[in-house]
Amino acid sequence: MTKETAYAVEVDRLTKRYGDLPAVDDISFTVRKGEVFAFLGPNGAGKTTTVEIIETIRPPTSGKVNLLGMDVTKKKHDIVHRIGVLPQGFSSFDRITVRETLLYYARLFSVKTDIDGLIELVNLRDKTKEQYRNLSGGLKQRLGIAIALVNNPEVVFLDEPTTGLDPRARHEVWEVLLGLKKKGKTVFLTTHYMEEAELLADTVAIISKGKVIAMGTPGELIERNANYLSLTLKPIDEKVFEIVRKMGFGPVLDNHKNIKVRVEHTYDVQKILNAIKDAGALYLGLDVRKPNLEEVFLKLTGEALREDPDEMETE
Ligand SMILES: Nc1ncnc2c1ncn2[C@@H]1O[C@H](COP(=O)(O)OP(=O)(O)OP(=O)(O)O)[C@@H](O)[C@H]1O
Numbered sequence: 062m063t064k065e066t067a068y069a070v071e072v073d074r075l076t077k078r079y080g081d082l083p084a085v086d087d088i089s090f091t092v093r094k095g096e097v098f099a100f101l102g103p104n105g106a107g108k109t110t111t112v113e114i115i116e117t118i119r120p121p122t123s124g125k126v127n128l129l130g131m132d133v134t135k136k137k138h139d140i141v142h143r144i145g146v147l148p149q150g151f152s153s154f155d156r157i158t159v160r161e162t163l164l165y166y167a168r169l170f171s172v173k174t175d176i177d178g179l180i181e182l183v184n185l186r187d188k189t190k191e192q193y194r195n196l197s198g199g200l201k202q203r204l205g206i207a208i209a210l211v212n213n214p215e216v217v218f219l220d221e222p223t224t225g226l227d228p229r230a231r232h233e234v235w236e237v238l239l240g241l242k243k244k245g246k247t248v249f250l251t252t253h254y255m256e257e258a259e260l261l262a263d264t265v266a267i268i269s270k271g272k273v274i275a276m277g278t279p280g281e282l283i284e285r286n287a288n289y290l291s292l293t294l295k296p297i298d299e300k301v302f303e304i305v306r307k308m309g310f311g312p313v314l315d316n317h318k319n320i321k322v323r324v325e326h327t328y329d330v331q332k333i334l335n336a337i338k339d340a341g342a343l344y345l346g347l348d349v350r351k352p353n354l355e356e357v358f359l360k361l362t363g364e365a366l367r368e369d370p371d372e373m374e375t376e
């Protein structure tokens with residue numbers, strides 16, 4: 062029996078060991094149906110291992126994983142029809158065209174697929190007769206996403222779909238992912254790119270050394286872990302730096318002679334600007350910015366490394 066659940070994925074105390082290495086170390090999290098969930102973590106963090114356990118491909122060492130209410134170790138045949146997978150470092154048949162490739166994968170699943178609809182969804186209309194080997198990196202990844210969708214799955218797993226792509230190709234893949242969300246698919250995205258997670262994900266889980274070290278909406282993660290503002294001043298007067306330093310804010314100069322100051326409140330920004338004005342000094346421009354997910358990620362993964370005594374010795 063499959064139980065009805067609001068969750069596409071439920072991971073409970075999952076561990077995967079390779080010899081002495083806990084590649085995934087006692088992690089728990091859930092993914093809601095219809096959300097874009099981003100798994101963010103450095104190389105070797107355990108992202109692919111976790112994802113491939115959820116996809117029924119690797120067996121867990123311990124813990125429990127349910128996909129759409131089904132135990133991934135017991136319901137492999139039922140699960141495979143309801144998920145789509147783009148593996149990390151995906152590749153396909155070199156001399157087979159886009160359309161032939163999709164027809165082939167649809168046949169593998171013995172399903173009737175709206176191939177044209179799929180081609181439309183991943184925006185490969187002009188490339189249907191192109192062989193795989195002649196596609197650019199971004200087009201290859203979009204074909205990979207289309208392959209993951211041939212069985213009209215409810216949950217789609219994409220392991221680093223934009224790694225190695227140039228910015229435009231990356232944006233084009235993002236468009237496709239937003240299209241999937243619009244269609245109500247649950248998307249489980251693995252990525253190294255913060256801006257990708259920040260832009261696309263409803264929920265982000267940061268994984269480091271086999272542990273989930275933070276989870277929440279991008280906004281929540283930023284609010285919780287980086288509650289400060291970054292003020293940048295483009296000064297005309299050299300004395301601006303001294304004024305800010307004397308106020309005790311610890312300014313630094315960047316490569317372009319801009320002054321960077323980290324403050325806690327907008328009130329501090331006002332105080333700094335008033336002090337500059339009172340001193341009769343001038344500045345050309347200013348920018349006040351909230352930290353982004355990248356800063357949170359660097360802070361949290363940095364802390365996780367420092368907490369690890371083995372890592373300290375090798376530093
Ligand atoms: N089949 C395997 N046998 C032995 N060790 C493995 C195996 N698969 C993964 N590992 C190890 O487990 C750890 C986690 O690997 P995993 O591929 O899950 O990380 P990842 O977060 O996906 O990294 P990347 O960002 O580089 O893809 C790594 O130390 C890796 O070397």
Ligand SMILES: [Mg+2]
Pocket residue numbers: 108109110149220
């Ligand atoms: Mg990986």
